[in-house]
Amino acid sequence: MKVLVVGSGGREHALCLAASRSPLCSELFCAPGNAGIADLAKCVAIKAEDIEGLVAFVQRKAIDFVVVGPEASLVLGLVDRLEAIGVPAFGPSQAAAELEGSKGFMKDICKKYSIPTAAYERFTDLEKARAYLQKQGAPIVVKTDGLAAGKGVTVAMTLDEALNAVEDALSGRAFGDAGTEVVIEEFMEGEEASFFILSDGENILPLVTAQDHKRAYDNDEGPNTGGMGCYSPAPVMTDALIETTLERIVKPTIEGMKAEGKPYRGVLYAGLMLTSEGPKLVEYNVRFGDPECQALCLRAKSDLLAVLHASAKGDLSRSSMEWLDDSALLVVMAAKGYPGSYEKNTVIRGLDKAAGCEGVTVFHAGTAANEQGEVLATGGRVLGITALGADIKTAQDRAYAAVDRLDWPEGFCRRDIGWREIARQEER
Incomplete structure (x- = not known):
């Protein structure tokens, strides 16, 4: 086809x-x-x-x-x-895509169908939002209701930071229409993980787990980004946690959306916080995560296109997926300055050398070719250097070996992708 x-x-x-x-x-x-x-x-x-x-x-x-x-x-x-x-x-349909298109809608669905998530309130009025923040204190989380290209979330560790985030959003200066409403959430303690499923509106096909790194710099410092790297699987998501996530979060959502007259078909990406009380939903994405999709696709043994087609046709009941035992780890190469302003149309060299490293695939994100056939960096997140390996450490070593073969002075990356799991492996 x-x-x-x-x-x-x-x-x-x-x-x-x-x-x-x-x-x-x-x-x-x-x-x-x-x-x-x-x-x-x-x-x-x-x-x-x-x-x-x-x-x-x-x-x-x-x-x-x-x-x-x-x-x-x-x-x-x-x-x-x-x-x-x-x-x-x-x-998903436009109506079902509101699970990501409106964070307030997603939170309301969680409340209605008893899906564990952070306590929250929704605000369109700046003064009311300020008063709520003064009452709640910090740390606290401020999110734009609408789509903001992965940049509409502020994990505020101080009250001033939270107040500034609310003012930037509701004033319309930072996110335009996406910030005309904000969701203010309690701060959840724990480790984040990602879980993917496919649905045809009725049936659910679990995929894999992953862990993303949202902060721009090493040691999880700096501003939030669309993701600076990831690895899959995420061993912190045990079989028991996966089962709990399916029963308490995913299945009630699919059933709830059907009951709302908005049956959900497509991939559902559950961003989770693994708290002392069990997994809680941080957010839903109604598409494959980026960069998690790259790791997922490299680990897929089955025909992924076939199951995507089955989901679209409403016929997942006979579908299954098999995965490589290998781990996949991805390092994002971004333009210096990202997620703020950055220079565009700089030339990237050494791509063939990077792609020639063992187990490595170089995915392009923000690139274009000029008339001379050179590859130019046109976006903030530009490349995803992705490696397969027997474990996370092997995949990490291969990915950074490929990164070091690139010739792109205007780019940067985090040097600690996968650090949590590697630290756990070393402890064992």
């Missing part, structure tokens, strides 16, 4: 790699794609948010199946538009 992957990041590069390996895929397109994706698919200059343009392309090229990568496209209703013209698409 002819397949279109929508998006331009590392997640979409990984999904294109998985699709290209599937015997179901006869022709592969990506809109808009990037310099790395161009080696796997025919890139089409249509932005992921251009719903009309994407629908027209699907009709013109007689695309058989669409895999939607980014959350913005889902929140804008791309899946609904494609299904209206008879083309199956992987991802």
Whole structure:
């Protein structure tokens, strides 16, 4: 079948790699794609948010199946538009995508269906939000209600930091329309982990666990980002914790969304806090995480495209997935200055040397090729250097060996991806 992957990041590069390996895929397109994706698919200059343009392309090229990568496209209703013209698409409907599109909606679902999460309140009025913060104190968490490209969350360790976050959001200066409402949550103590499942609206297919690193710098310091690296599996997510997460968090959500008249189809990414009281939901993403998707795709032994298609068609009951025993670890190479301002269109060299390292795959996120064929850095998070290994430490060593072969003075990375699990292994 002819397949279109929508998006331009590392997640979409990984999904294109998985699709290209599937015997179901006869022709592969990506809109808009990037310099790395161009080696796997025919890139089409249509932005992921251009719903009309994407629908027209699907009709013109007689695309058989669409895999939607980014959350913005889902929140804008791309899946609904494609299904209206008879083309199956992987991802939730616009109504179901509100689980990520509105943090307030997600929290309300948790409250209604007794899903464990942090206590919270929603605010549109700046003075009321300030008064609440003064009463609650710090540490406390402030989130924009809408999509803010992974940057709308402030884990405030001081009251001043929380007050500034609320003012930046509700004043409209920092996040525009995404910040017209904020969710203020209690601060949860614990370790974070990620868990992925597929659903067809009724059935649930568990995938794998992962652990992301959100802070920009080593030792979990600096501002929050879209993710500076990850590893999979996350051994901290034991079989018992996975079962608890499925029973207390995931299944009530899928059942609740069906009861709300918004059946959930697609991948559901549960961001968890492993507290002393058990796992609690931090957030839902209605698409594969980036960078977690890259690690997941490298560990997949089964045909991932086939199960994505089954999810879209509402027929996951007979589907299963097998995974490599190997661990995968990804290091994000970002432009210096990220998540703030950074220089664009700098040249990245040494990509072939990095990709030649044992067990390594280089995923492109924010890249483009110039007329000379050079690869340019066009985004904040630019590359995902991903390695497979028998354990996390082996994968880490391989990933950083590849990082060291890159020639990109304008880039930086964290040097401690995987540190929690490696420390645990060394203790054992």
